[in-house]
Amino acid sequence: MNEEALDRLLRDVRAGRTTIEAALAALRWLPFADLGFAKVDTHRLLRRRAAEAVYCPGKTAEQIIRIADTLRGAGAPVLLTRAGPEVAAAALAAFPDARHVAGASLVVIGALPERRIGSVGVLTGGTGDLAVAEEAAWTAEAMGASVTRAYDVGVAGLHRLGAQRDLLQRARALVVVAGMDGALPAVVAGLTRAPVIGVPTSVGYGAHFGGIAPLLTMLNACAPGVAVVNIDNGFGAGYLAAVINAGPEARRSPEEVSGETALCDDDAHRLP
Template sequence: MSTFEDMGFCKLDTDREQRTGNPEVIFGQGKTVEQALAIFGRLAQVHGRALLTRASAEMAERICAVFPEASHVEEARLVRLGAPPAVFSGTVLVLCGGTGDIPVAEEAACTAEWMGCAVQRIYDVGVAGIDRLLSYRQQIQEANVIIVVAGMEGALASVVGGMVRRPVIAVPTSVGYGAHLHGVTPMLAMMTSCAAGVSVVNIDNGFGAGYNAAAIQRLLFEKTSLP
């Protein structure tokens, strides 16, 4: 039996929520407004919720006109609809190095929220002014999962990784000067971190970090919910 729906321009994975706990998420970049709207509408019909990432302003405007209950988070470039089936205990903490990293950090935070996570945000705490980061030591150590978003040399992930006993998900950003290589330098720095327990997603991939954090939270929720 087919587990996808052929819409002509795409094959929609309508069985994904049953397999993974979340519906298929729409990657808006490269799609037309009409395609994004059609997929969003079908996901909303089947699952009662939908998430569009890398949404253009035109996509967001059209979708929100058809679905007034949908919300457009402009800074994160995403449109989300519907509440998660469960809200997990504990928090996902999203840190970012500088103000320029906030769009990627917001993509991570909003994705995790859509998937059922309680999210805290602490922004502009890069290592160039490390006292800012250390003033939040308690909140950092109390979080279940920590997402660290940073450009430049990406050192923030290593510093945070050395402070906690929880999973740290590092997100390199394309914010930085020439030898930063559009995010390659912080990505390699994060991948070669000497702090144990730091995992790394792709450059500017806030969505992937938020999704991964929510998967960890879901596992904890399911384990603690067993009779």
């Protein structure tokens, strides 16, 4: 249930179109829906105002479909992350509005927001980082952000980054995905006022240690303004970028907004 649905329900009770018993039945599942194998948080959209996600590894296709079906009632897109071919096929069969983003091992259920706001940039050091970057980009788009992609602009050919000056200047948040030595986020942070979210990937040879090397590089970035998520965590980076992009207005409760409006109305009627 989202804010609009809750508002409609309460208005229907007040107008006598819905009984108190029916409203209680609808609200009873607000905290979570107990499926036995999972307690699905159906209240999260009200708190976070963001798309819901299901991490697929370790769950059966049937479990994932039941969780996703429960979450769909909230009214926001549902993301199935790290979705393999079996899960993707099951989701496409179960949900007519689902799409499989194979390059990101992602399934998106439901329509993305028509109105996109702000500017989030997603950059990669190399083409090998695309899967993680696409997970980040789709996540941010599902949360209403306008996303620009700039791929294969790593430090091995730093002149390629220069062509992205406009993006570096206008972005509200930048997701920078890199494997190997993981130097790109620090370089980007030195060229922009936007916060940089570094995503180390498991792309690299031997002493790269499956992403540990770029993770440590990003954590030790000399340029200020760099935050780092876990190895290959495109979802976490895209989510954080979208929250930053939305700004403080999106994090204010309706009560705060209505309270400020009431104060402004009072001030308008005061004599100087």
